[in-house]
Amino acid sequence: GENVEQHPSTLSVQEGDSAVIKCTYSDSASNYFPWYKQELGKGPQLIIDIRSNVGEKKDQRIAVTLNKTAKHFSLHITETQPEDSAVYFCAASWGGDSWGKLQFGAGTQVVVTP
Amino acid sequence: GAVVSQHPSRVICKSGTSVKIECRSLDFQATTMFWYRQFPKQSLMLMATSNEGSKATYEQGVEKDKFLINHASLTLSTLTVTSAHPEDSSFYICSAMPTQGGNYGYTFGSGTRLTVV
Numbered sequence: 001g002e003n004v005e006q007h008p009s010t011l012s013v014q015e016g017d018s019a020v021i022k023c024t025y026s027d028s029a030s031n032y033f034p035w036y037k038q039e040l041g042k043g044p045q046l047i048i049d050i051r052s053n054v055g056e057k058k059d060q061r062i063a064v065t066l067n068k069t070a071k072h073f074s075l076h077i078t079e080t081q082p083e084d085s086a087v088y089f090c091a092a093s094w095g096g097d098s099w100g101k102l103q104f105g106a107g108t109q110v111v112v113t114p
Numbered sequence: 115g116a117v118v119s120q121h122p123s124r125v126i127c128k129s130g131t132s133v134k135i136e137c138r139s140l141d142f143q144a145t146t147m148f149w150y151r152q153f154p155k156q157s158l159m160l161m162a163t164s165n166e167g168s169k170a171t172y173e174q175g176v177e178k179d180k181f182l183i184n185h186a187s188l189t190l191s192t193l194t195v196t197s198a199h200p201e202d203s204s205f206y207i208c209s210a211m212p213t214q215g216g217n218y219g220y221t222f223g224s225g226t227r228l229t230v231v
Contacts, residue, residue, distance in 0.1 A: 043223050043224045044207070044222045046221075093220075100220075102220060105157065106157050107156075107157050
């Protein structure tokens with residue numbers, strides 16, 4: 001199966017600063033890497049994703065980078081705002097017999113202080 | 115965009131009773147849906163994969179007789195927690211993948227907070 005490790009578990013940043021969350025995965029066959037934001041009592045919301053044939057993707061203040069060789073991917077949030085405070089999860093998916101399964105990281109609690 | 119509706123959002127039940135949770139894809143067809151469980155301050159753990167018209171596939175350690183899954187149509191999957199006990203109290207979340215695939219998009223429901231008393 002797949003194993004996803006996520007660091008750090010908590011991250012405190014000053015409003016306006018950048019936040020970086022890193023994940024590693026174990027299965028080289030993994031081909032899709034989404035990031036989710038989860039607010040208290042709610043389901044996860046997809047904020048950005050990347051496929052294995054792409055090295056970087058950006059959407060306004062959010063970017064994701066993927067290093068297939070090293071099997072790690074990172075989430076970058078720039079110009080953080082208080083509303084960015086939430087738990088962020090990385091995940092990895094793969095095809096074949098496990099098509100469609102997502103293995104989640106442990107999550108990162110992000111706190112943005114004004 | 116793709117929307118997944120999950121109902122109820124919260125439920126409290128007595129120990130020994132059964133609870134049904136519904137997961138509906140509102141604007142797309144989903145051959146495959148997934149059920150997750152999340153304990154406080156923990157990650158999402160996949161419980162089972164629900165396939166329309168066939169039996170669900172359960173992850174190791176998940177009791178299929180306790181967590182009954184039915185995926186009777188392309189837009190509805192249900193999870194029934196049978197003979198619930200306090201240790202079954204958790205946040206249950208479903209996700210759906212469009213039948214047409216393509217974007218590998220997984221849309222999640224808003225979750226169901228189950229409390230067994």
